[in-house]
Amino acid sequence: MRIGELAGLTGLSRDTLRFYERTGLLVSRRLPNGYRDFPPEAVPWLRYVRTAQALGFSLAEIARTGAELSAAPDAAERLSELFREKIALIDARTAELAALRADLAGRVGTGCPLAPA
Amino acid sequence: MRIGELAGLTGLSRDTLRFYERTGLLVSRRLPNGYRDFPPEAVPWLRYVRTAQALGFSLAEIARTGAELSAAPDAAERLSELFREKIALIDARTAELAALRADLAGRVGTGCPLAPA
DNA sequence: CTTGACCCTGGACAGTACTCCACCCTCCAG
DNA sequence: CTGGAGGGTGGAGTACTGTCCAGGGTCAAG
Incomplete structure (x- = not known):
């Protein structure tokens, strides 16, 4: 097209x-x-x-893994692997966000000192 | 300092x-x-x-809300509010990631067609 | 007084991801 | 055949977030 x-x-x-x-x-x-x-x-x-x-x-990273993918003989398997990696990344990021959320939630309502100078 | x-x-x-x-x-x-x-x-x-x-x-956004904050008379309250907003944002982002994760997980192992041309 | 660590400014440069522009070509409908 | 939509190129420009550098000032220790 x-x-x-x-x-x-x-x-x-x-x-x-x-x-x-x-x-x-x-x-x-x-x-x-x-x-x-x-x-x-x-x-x-x-x-x-x-x-x-x-x-x-x-x-650039996406292009790199993309090229790697199309070069691989077992593209479907490599792709599944990539997806599994991305899932792990998502899990890590989700955990980070949860930690951040807990941190912020713990401070709501307290007169904490975060204002700029 | x-x-x-x-x-x-x-x-x-x-x-x-x-x-x-x-x-x-x-x-x-x-x-x-x-x-x-x-x-x-x-x-x-x-x-x-x-x-x-x-x-x-x-x-720029951070600077803007920061300025707003230090101008507010009820800084602690505004900050708590901001935190609540951020928490909502985190929740939204977490949900997005969960959806993405489910999508990817559903494809692992299938010979799906995502390779570049 | 010299040396070295630390600080100042202004400005150039970098990487990422676009976005816009001028100028020209191609194709199809009317 | 002409007009307009859509395509091509090269290159400039933008916004964001830094990073580096030259040239020069400050300060405390030796």
Whole structure:
């Protein structure tokens, strides 16, 4: 599909997609007229990219694991592994948030000294 | 205290502290010789800043609520309120992560099509 | 008085993630 | 054939969050 359609399907701008391609996050073939031609898998891939980004990964990291993935002979297995890693990360982050929450909750109502100088 | 001590106590660099001061995130008096003089409260305040940052607030937002706070007559009450807001935010974020986790967990082991083109 | 640790300022530079622009080409409908 | 939507490129610009540096002042110890 061409860039406009992909932009419509993902909610990303054309500029962002071109930017992602430049940084190696997205691959495309070219049509005879020079237009980019994205495969349909680009849609779930971009969903995955946004997920990973939400988890705090930089685009460079995401591109790296993506390249690793497509190079692996056992892509499905590697992907499952990656997902398991991400799940662990989510669990860690959730625990962090819980700790933060407890800390803050413990202070609500107390006249604690956190105001700037 | 002077900038070096604050840097030591918070783990931030002097440059970062000066940067925070420029952006209004941190306030200091000046000693007769021109050196910055930070109040001891700067330490918990910076801890709070890091917390808020971890929650996804930009430094500008943190500075804004900080200014608002120090202007408020009922600082302790406002702070508790802020904390309650942050707790709600944490809960929302935790729920998001849980959803993401469930999504990923459901896919582990399946040969799902998320590889880049 | 010199040395070294520490502080000051202003400004350049960096990495991340976009966003916008000028200028040009392609394609299809009317 | 023309107009307009949509595509391409290179490059500049932006916002955020720092980081580094040159050039220079301050201060206490030896």
